[in-house]
Amino acid sequence: MQRYSVFAVAREALRHHTGWDRAWRSPAPKAKYDVVIVGAGGHGLATAYWLGKKYGIRNVAVIEKGWLGGGNTGRNTTIIRSNYLQDPSAAIYEKARSLYETISQDINYNVMFSPRGVMMLAQTHHEVRGYKRTAQANALQGVQTEFIGPGRVKDLCPILNIDGPRYPVLGALWQARGGTARHDAVAWGYARACSAMGMDIVQQCEVTAVRQAGGRAIGVTTTKGDIDCDKLALVVAGHSGVLAEMAGFRLPIESVALQALVSEPIKPCMDVVVMANTVHGYMSQSDKGEMVIGGGTDGFNNYTQRGSFHHIEETVRALIETFPMISRLKMLRQWGGIVDVTGDRSPIIGTTPLGNCFINCGWGTGGFKAIPGSGWATADLIARGEPGPLAAAFTLDRFREGRFIDESVAAGVAH
Numbered sequence: 001m002q003r004y005s006v007f008a009v010a011r012e013a014l015r016h017h018t019g020w021d022r023a024w025r026s027p028a029p030k031a032k033y034d035v036v037i038v039g040a041g042g043h044g045l046a047t048a049y050w051l052g053k054k055y056g057i058r059n060v061a062v063i064e065k066g067w068l069g070g071g072n073t074g075r076n077t078t079i080i081r082s083n084y085l086q087d088p089s090a091a092i093y094e095k096a097r098s099l100y101e102t103i104s105q106d107i108n109y110n111v112m113f114s115p116r117g118v119m120m121l122a123q124t125h126h127e128v129r130g131y132k133r134t135a136q137a138n139a140l141q142g143v144q145t146e147f148i149g150p151g152r153v154k155d156l157c158p159i160l161n162i163d164g165p166r167y168p169v170l171g172a173l174w175q176a177r178g179g180t181a182r183h184d185a186v187a188w189g190y191a192r193a194c195s196a197m198g199m200d201i202v203q204q205c206e207v208t209a210v211r212q213a214g215g216r217a218i219g220v221t222t223t224k225g226d227i228d229c230d231k232l233a234l235v236v237a238g239h240s241g242v243l244a245e246m247a248g249f250r251l252p253i254e255s256v257a258l259q260a261l262v263s264e265p266i267k268p269c270m271d272v273v274v275m276a277n278t279v280h281g282y283m284s285q286s287d288k289g290e291m292v293i294g295g296g297t298d299g300f301n302n303y304t305q306r307g308s309f310h311h312i313e314e315t316v317r318a319l320i321e322t323f324p325m326i327s328r329l330k331m332l333r334q335w336g337g338i339v340d341v342t343g344d345r346s347p348i349i350g351t352t353p354l355g356n357c358f359i360n361c362g363w364g365t366g367g368f369k370a371i372p373g374s375g376w377a378t379a380d381l382i383a384r385g386e387p388g389p390l391a392a393a394f395t396l397d398r399f400r401e402g403r404f405i406d407e408s409v410a411a412g413v414a415h
């Protein structure tokens with residue numbers, strides 16, 4: 001792999017940028033791999049990366065029906081934080097957050113991780129109690145968060161209206177090392193690292209059937225032909241139910257559209273991420289100056305990748321009361337992604353009723369932040385055949401056994 005560095009940029013500048021290699025290869029699929037991963041989003045690619053890096057398993061294909069990162073990974077609002085309530089969640093999200101701190105060096109690709117701080121506003125007494133409890137739980141879990149008062153909130157984000165016409169700001173749960181990263185770069189960086197290890201990333205290749213014999217997965221049928229494998233991993237977010245049906249089992253998830261929008265670029269006015277869960281909206285400012293805005297999920301299951309109009313109206317209304325100065329801002333684009341939501345708002349990482357078939361799904365509205373840790377945990381699962389410590393609580397059988405990891409409050413508005 002050609003190393004990216006300041007020297008490489010200088011060298012290429014001198015020769016008119018004619019010497020850059022392609023970031024990743026685009027090979028035709030081979031007839032057989034040790035591991036086939038369906039879905040070249042962040043989670044699928046990070047899984048492949050850690051399989052190669054930690055376990056030396058490199059005869060791996062990542063199969064993608066569109067273009068890599070074209071699912072939710074390239075559509076999200078990039079909030080990264082780890083201040084979840086339950087111990088298993090805090091462990092996997094904090095593992096991921098800590099990997100984000102060094103990911104650009106680890107994969108030699110600048111993912112623009114920006115630990116600018118994330119605050120979740122408390123605008124009801126119920127939220128104050130809930131966030132204080134989370135801050136205390138986080139202290140025990142070794143996750144650095146604190147509950148801050150309204151004065152500190154205003155200092156950190158002067159454009160916030162803390163008096164609120166409906167819900168005054170009573171405080172916030174603040175994670176100083178939370179932040180954002182460039183979402184496409186996370187997918188591109190992992191893809192480049194995987195390709196350099198000899199793995200095949202096969203784009204424009206839809207999986208249409210899961211082939212099985214004797215209760216075990218033996219391969220997939222795709223629009224580019226049959227591909228055999230020893231182990232199969234389904235990492236397809238909003239389409240998990242569709243792939244599970246192909247594999248012959250059902251998942252306790254619902255797929256819904258979640259949408260986001262960005263404004264025209266403006267001068268820097270906000271250097272933290274703010275989530276206002278009671279009024280239902282969140283906002284940060286991108287390096288280009290656009291205000292990145294997210295809202296809620298559609299109230300009905302669908303696969304539209306668009307989202308419905310009334311959510312835009314609700315989200316913008318919520319944000320105007322929180323940040324009155326954005327009232328005259330023009331919106332540039334709006335889009336949606338299909339997220340897969342579980343009843344307890346926690347992911348599923350584990351074996352499935354089909355032998356040699358593993359699943360990683362259910363990250364719902366908040367899985368971008370988890371990508372490096374989720375890949376780590378899923379690689380453990382595939383390599384060992386059973387979940388390691390990070391994933392042990394997230395197996396599918398928790399729904400049968402009633403071992404829920406309830407994050408419906410920590411997951412908040414969305415992320």
Ligand SMILES: Cc1cc2nc3c(=O)[nH]c(=O)nc-3n(C[C@H](O)[C@H](O)[C@H](O)COP(=O)(O)OP(=O)(O)OC[C@H]3O[C@@H](n4cnc5c(N)ncnc54)[C@H](O)[C@@H]3O)c2cc1C
Nearest residue numbers: 039041043065071072073076077079207237337367368369
């Ligand atoms: C609008 C929006 C805002 C969000 N904001 C945040 C946020 O701020 N912070 C956060 O942490 N999370 C956020 N999320 C959630 C986050 O984006 C997802 O949890 C995460 O990206 C899921 O990654 P993934 O790799 O599992 O899925 P994806 O990136 O969706 O990748 C799955 C891939 O599988 C492919 N696929 C599907 N079916 C097939 C098939 N049959 N054959 C081959 N390939 C197939 C898809 O094309 C897709 O590329 C947001 C999501 C959305 C939609």
